[in-house]
Amino acid sequence: MTNEVKISTKNVDVFYGDNHAIKDVSVDILKNTVTAFIGPSGCGKSTFLRCLNRMNDTIDSCKITGELLMDGEDIYAKSVDPVQLRAKVGMVFQKPNPFPKSIFDNVAYGPRIHGLVGNKTDLEEVVETSLRRAAIWNEVKDRLDAPGTSLSGGQQQRLCIARAIATAPEVLLMDEPASSLDPIATAQIEELIDELRNNYSVVIVTHSMQQAARVSQKTAFFHMGDMVEYGDTTAIFTNPVDQRTQDYITGRFG
Amino acid sequence: MLALTALLIVGLAIGFFILSRAKAISVSQGALANLHSRPSYHGTYVMLWVVIVGLALLLVLMLGGNAYLDAKFLGDIRAALPDARDIEIDLVLSDVKAIAAGLVSSRIDPLREATAIDFATADAVRIWATVAISLGGALLAGVLGMRQISAEWRARNRSERIIVGILWLSAAVAVLTTLGIVLSLIFETFNFFASIGWRVDKFLFGTRWSPLSGVQDGMMDMDKVGAVPLFAGTLMITGIAMLVAVPIGLFAAIYLSEFASPKVRLWAKPMLEILAGIPTVVYGFFAAITVAPFIRNAGEAIGLSVASESALAAGIVMGVMIIPFISSLSDDVINAVPQSLRDGSYGLGATKAETIRQVVLPAALPGIVSAILLGVSRAIGETMIVVMAAGQGANLTANPLEAVTTVTVQIVMLITGDTEASTAAGPAFTLAFTLFCITLALNIFALRFVRKYREKYD
Numbered sequence: 001m002t003n004e005v006k007i008s009t010k011n012v013d014v015f016y017g018d019n020h021a022i023k024d025v026s027v028d029i030l031k032n033t034v035t036a037f038i039g040p041s042g043c044g045k046s047t048f049l050r051c052l053n054r055m056n057d058t059i060d061s062c063k064i065t066g067e068l069l070m071d072g073e074d075i076y077a078k079s080v081d082p083v084q085l086r087a088k089v090g091m092v093f094q095k096p097n098p099f100p101k102s103i104f105d106n107v108a109y110g111p112r113i114h115g116l117v118g119n120k121t122d123l124e125e126v127v128e129t130s131l132r133r134a135a136i137w138n139e140v141k142d143r144l145d146a147p148g149t150s151l152s153g154g155q156q157q158r159l160c161i162a163r164a165i166a167t168a169p170e171v172l173l174m175d176e177p178a179s180s181l182d183p184i185a186t187a188q189i190e191e192l193i194d195e196l197r198n199n200y201s202v203v204i205v206t207h208s209m210q211q212a213a214r215v216s217q218k219t220a221f222f223h224m225g226d227m228v229e230y231g232d233t234t235a236i237f238t239n240p241v242d243q244r245t246q247d248y249i250t251g252r253f254g
Numbered sequence: 255m256l257a258l259t260a261l262l263i264v265g266l267a268i269g270f271f272i273l274s275r276a277k278a279i280s281v282s283q284g285a286l287a288n289l290h291s292r293p294s295y296h297g298t299y300v301m302l303w304v305v306i307v308g309l310a311l312l313l314v315l316m317l318g319g320n321a322y323l324d325a326k327f328l329g330d331i332r333a334a335l336p337d338a339r340d341i342e343i344d345l346v347l348s349d350v351k352a353i354a355a356g357l358v359s360s361r362i363d364p365l366r367e368a369t370a371i372d373f374a375t376a377d378a379v380r381i382w383a384t385v386a387i388s389l390g391g392a393l394l395a396g397v398l399g400m401r402q403i404s405a406e407w408r409a410r411n412r413s414e415r416i417i418v419g420i421l422w423l424s425a426a427v428a429v430l431t432t433l434g435i436v437l438s439l440i441f442e443t444f445n446f447f448a449s450i451g452w453r454v455d456k457f458l459f460g461t462r463w464s465p466l467s468g469v470q471d472g473m474m475d476m477d478k479v480g481a482v483p484l485f486a487g488t489l490m491i492t493g494i495a496m497l498v499a500v501p502i503g504l505f506a507a508i509y510l511s512e513f514a515s516p517k518v519r520l521w522a523k524p525m526l527e528i529l530a531g532i533p534t535v536v537y538g539f540f541a542a543i544t545v546a547p548f549i550r551n552a553g554e555a556i557g558l559s560v561a562s563e564s565a566l567a568a569g570i571v572m573g574v575m576i577i578p579f580i581s582s583l584s585d586d587v588i589n590a591v592p593q594s595l596r597d598g599s600y601g602l603g604a605t606k607a608e609t610i611r612q613v614v615l616p617a618a619l620p621g622i623v624s625a626i627l628l629g630v631s632r633a634i635g636e637t638m639i640v641v642m643a644a645g646q647g648a649n650l651t652a653n654p655l656e657a658v659t660t661v662t663v664q665i666v667m668l669i670t671g672d673t674e675a676s677t678a679a680g681p682a683f684t685l686a687f688t689l690f691c692i693t694l695a696l697n698i699f700a701l702r703f704v705r706k707y708r709e710k711y712d
Contacts, residue, residue, distance in 0.1 A: 084603065086603035090601065091598075095594055099595060099613050109612070160598065163602065
């Protein structure tokens with residue numbers, strides 16, 4: 001864990017039409033750190049996550065104000081192309097969403113569209129490395145031509161992680177990546193997240209407080225669109241400052 | 255009279271529904287839970303029986319009574335005129351019926367008048383008997399049904415079984431109709447092939463089509479029944495139509511589903527679908543009166559000789575006709591591609607174009623293919639446009655600027671021409687059967703394709 005800031009956000013507000021979804025949130029995402037966003041359903045943690053790579057741009061009614069900087073540059077500046085931003089800030093979704101292509105083509109998708117590799121051998125190498133790092137290589141190495149949708153749920157999610165890694169992002173956003181997986185697949189994904197920290201900043205949204213405690217170094221607790229508390233994970237879970245955080249992590253509501 | 259009887263039976267049934275329901279309620283002694291079936295099921299059960307018995311009796315007596323009267327009076331007339339031919343006896347009977355009904359007959363003579371009086375009496379008896387028996391039967395069914403009502407009576411199960419039977423019958427009608435059509439096609443096709451001495455190859459591979467010009471003693475000239483020009487014409491026009499319809503339809507679908515604002519989509523999609531509702535006759539004269547002359551003039555302006563009826567004109571207009579089928583269906587399947595796939599692609603930094611081309615379209619491909627094949631089936635079966643705009647001469651040509659003819663056009667020409675139906679039916683039905691086989695093969699192929707490549711998204 002370093003203290004170098006990768007993404008800094010200040011006084012961010014998000015509106016969906018008249019709905020004030022995020023209220024004055026300021027969080028710093030550190031390099032080589034796993035940051036967990038926890039909080040009850042509808043508290044705005046996913047919305048905030050999607051602000052970090054401008055995925056909310058696709059929603060017309062969504063309006064974002066405040067300051068979001070990555071490496072000191074404004075994410076929402078006119079000069080920033082969201083497409084290039086998303087190549088640097090990868091995303092893994094709650095539901096596994098492999099493309100209707102072969103396993104190989106799923107992973108090769110990002111490198112191909114961004115022109116990251118020159119020839120076929122390099123591409124194969126990128127695909128293999130990504131699949132290995134997503135801890136799925138051994139299960140799929142003999143059937144790279146099989147459709148991605150033919151895998152089980154846990155395998156599909158790891159394939160999606162491999163797909164995100166293959167684009168060589170600097171930040172990886174994960175929106176409840178293990179919520180549809182069984183405990184074994186969840187454990188594999190968590191192990192993977194811990195490993196990914198060596199190369200990326202990882203932001204993970206999760207409903208499971210145990211998961212947040214296991215994988216993250218920093219935790220932010222959201223409630224009703226407010227960011228209630230942000231700090232070291234150990235501090236949040238052992239010695240929360242705010243009463244609401246205390247209530248949530250001890251299971252009194254939520 | 256008989257229509258009125260049918261109405262009476264329906265009224266009776268409604269009456270029995272109300273009565274049976276009331277009886278069921280009274281049987282329950284104030285606590286509906288005592289009944290096995292809800293009161294309305296008791297009502298439905300009796301009502302169904304009344305309708306079924308009444309209408310079935312009515313139908314049987316109506317048809318049977320008519321047939322019986324015809325047979326009886328034909329016999330009487332034959333007895334009176336032992337030397338007459340069948341056709342004359344038929345004529346006398348229809349005159350008798352006309353006189354009995356007070357209409358004009360071809361001749362009036364004592365035999366006809368006497369028989370007419372008898373016929374009128376017998377007919378009146380027939381009608382009143384039919385009415386009385388069917389109403390009586392319905393009433394009886396209702397009374398017997400009502401007597402069954404008790405707390406334990408399983409009216410729900412029984413009425414549901416009757417309803418399932420009615421549903422089955424409706425499905426059976428559709429299936430049997432298809433079967434009947436196919437069988438009659440096959441039968442006529444056999445006859446036709448017999449009349450060309452079983453030279454099926456002459457039909458499938460011959461290049462001259464003029465089947466009615468060489469008929470002798472019921473045998474066709476086997477050198478004039480070559481269907482190749484027709485299928486070539488169909489193929490060419492279908493090809494031109496798809497060249498127009500597939501790109502335009504697909505692009506329209508992509509625009510509607512991926513780029514259009516919800517507001518635009520809201521009115522543009524119904525507008526496109528209205529295009530599908532325009533009768534093809536309208537397209538036909540549009541093709542013949544506007545498009546074909548335009549193409550001819552345009553062609554002449556650049557020094558091409560264009561026939562006034564051309565495959566190109568028919569094909570283009572047919573393509574326009576098919577656009578809404580392809581765009582509307584493709585739009586639906588593109589919309590059905592889960593948003594999560596698009597998000598996944600955007601999340602990797604793909605542009606909208608990359609996402610559509612590499613993720614959305616492949617995911618929607620099976621649906622798009624079946625939309626296209628549906629369009630092809632429409633194009634192959636389309637008649638009106640080609641009758642008006644493509645010509646009638648069976649030319650074997652690869653030049654879309656010349657007049658060609660299609661299978662469907664030739665079927666129309668054969669059936670609506672002056673030739674006796676029995677002669678013209680052979681080639682017409684054979685063409686229809688061949689066409690049917692082609693469309694069937696296309697549909698099966700489409701189904702297979704869709705099943706094979708369908709991705710399951712939950």
